Amino acid sequence: MASTLRLILGDQLNHHHSWFKSKDPHTIYVMMEVKQETGYVNHHVQKIVAFFLAMREFSTWLEKEGHQVIYMKLDDVENTHSIPRNLSNLIKAKNITRFGYLLPDEYRLDKQIKDFSDSLEIESEGFDTEHFFTQREELANFFKHKKSLLMETFYRHMRKKHHILMDQNRPAGDKWNYDQLNRHKLKDTSILQSPKTFRYNIAGILNMLNKMEVHYFGEIDVNNFQWAINRNDGLLVLEYFCEELLPYFGTYQDAIHTEHAFLFHSRLSFLMNVKLLSPKEVIEKVMEQYFKKETTIAISQVEGFIRQILGWREFMRGVYWAKMPGYAHLNKLNHHRALPEWYWTGKTQMNCLKHAIGQSLKLAYAHHIQRLMITGNFALLANINPDEVDEWYLGIYIDAIEWVEITNTRGMSQFADGGIVGTKPYVSSANYINKMSNYCKKCSYDKNLKIGKNACPFNSLYWNFFDLHREKFITNQRVNMMYRTWDKKPHEERTAILKQAEQYLNNIENL
Ligand SMILES: Cc1cc2nc3c(=O)[nH]c(=O)nc-3n(C[C@H](O)[C@H](O)[C@H](O)COP(=O)(O)OP(=O)(O)OC[C@H]3O[C@@H](n4cnc5c(N)ncnc54)[C@H](O)[C@@H]3O)c2cc1C
Ligand code: SF4
Structure with a gap:
């Protein structure tokens, strides 16, 4: 037989x-x-x-x-x-x-x-694993005769194709995207809920890893491993998200707070990435909650969440299969600086990085804006080699699997793909970080200064980045106004800012 x-x-x-x-x-x-x-x-x-x-x-x-x-x-x-x-x-x-x-x-x-x-x-x-909405080659076919791969175009196609948040042929609420409403700082922490956690004893597995001399890093609590790792617990996390967190998800999607790692984020990425939960059932559950008579959840909260899964998640998978294996070696901005050692320890005086890295080492988690606008932002401004940045992101997060890690890191965050995933580099000075978080309040650097002993490194590195890549970005409509602002600054000021950035980069391990 x-x-x-x-x-x-x-x-x-x-x-x-x-x-x-x-x-x-x-x-x-x-x-x-x-x-x-x-x-x-x-x-x-x-x-x-x-x-x-x-x-x-x-x-x-x-x-x-x-x-x-x-x-x-x-x-x-x-x-x-x-x-x-x-x-x-x-x-x-x-x-x-x-x-x-x-x-x-x-x-x-x-x-x-x-x-x-x-x-x-x-x-x-x-x-087939029967997990995703799309087949591997679907995105490549969709964009076959188009000049560039635009997430928003793909997302609208997915909404129509799968009839999600649609009112006949129109987007529900008459708008495709509520991104503008997703950018609030969290001022009132009393609305926060604690995350749904579990308690597994992992002493046996940990002993085995040590016995077998497996290399690893980061913290773990042997008696209190809190992530959901089976389907039943995964379904509880999903239910908790829909009932308690979804009503605020969109509004505070981009907010950062030192005392609260998860805010209104779902913590579903690991569960979906190992396929214990399917993206389809997650979206169905969210829609069910949205349509419940007794709840009043704004469409901006729901759309903000669905965009991440039906849009970004499937988009990243499609880009991965369309562009690999070459994608893993792209370094279009020609960045070659070594990743500072403190990315592995969190020992830096920059409070935002100290906190975002420290939290990642403790929890194996950081939410999207911490990954993009704190750790990713600094790595891009400091011209770090994308190979090393990728290695860090692939190692540190519980949900890191290459198809979704590399497209987010090398693509969206480091612009090393030259703009396949993102249409602009995601960089900012201290201004944005201060707007979205409470990091700057307790920092030894001054968020308002560009030059001087305590000037926030993000400020001079920001202008240094645009100056360094003038040729690349001056024609990019989403950022070219930065050059108008930069060029208007007096020559002496520009020279001083670039000098400050150079000093910081030369002394990067001690920042
Ligand atoms: C530099 C960088 C590296 C990243 N690496 C990974 C990774 O290795 N694995 C991973 O799953 N996500 C990655 N992301 C995307 C995103 O940060 C995580 O999916 C999210 O933080 C997971 O937490 P959550 O489940 O609480 O997400 P929520 O904020 O609750 O979002 C809901 C779900 O949407 C999906 N999602 C949200 N944003 C994205 C995105 N940009 N791309 C794909 N899916 C998205 C995830 O499945 C997530 O679970 C990365 C983002 C950046 C900027
Ligand atoms: S002042 Fe600069 S380094 Fe300090 S937390 Fe704010 S952005 Fe980060």
């Missing part, structure tokens, strides 16, 4: 996949914890723990459902720590005659598993 081996990777935990609809005594599912995956970049410990915990819970669920599962732990003696080698060994040992795998979302793994599959003498096949 033919027997089938089916591989499930750590980010393919889709309970509703059609594979699991029927039980077959001749099909074996395999899941594995391998050093190949813990070691391709230096990861935050919470990220490794979350993946392994989620995988273990998923394999237990599969077994309970009556499927045959081989689960290889990191310290199993027969584990070779290479996915293809483990698969080869199993195919031989179990007399496998057919191999199946779910298409990996990461280029590196996609190539590895496809090469392995092609090399087999037995029948083999790749299957």
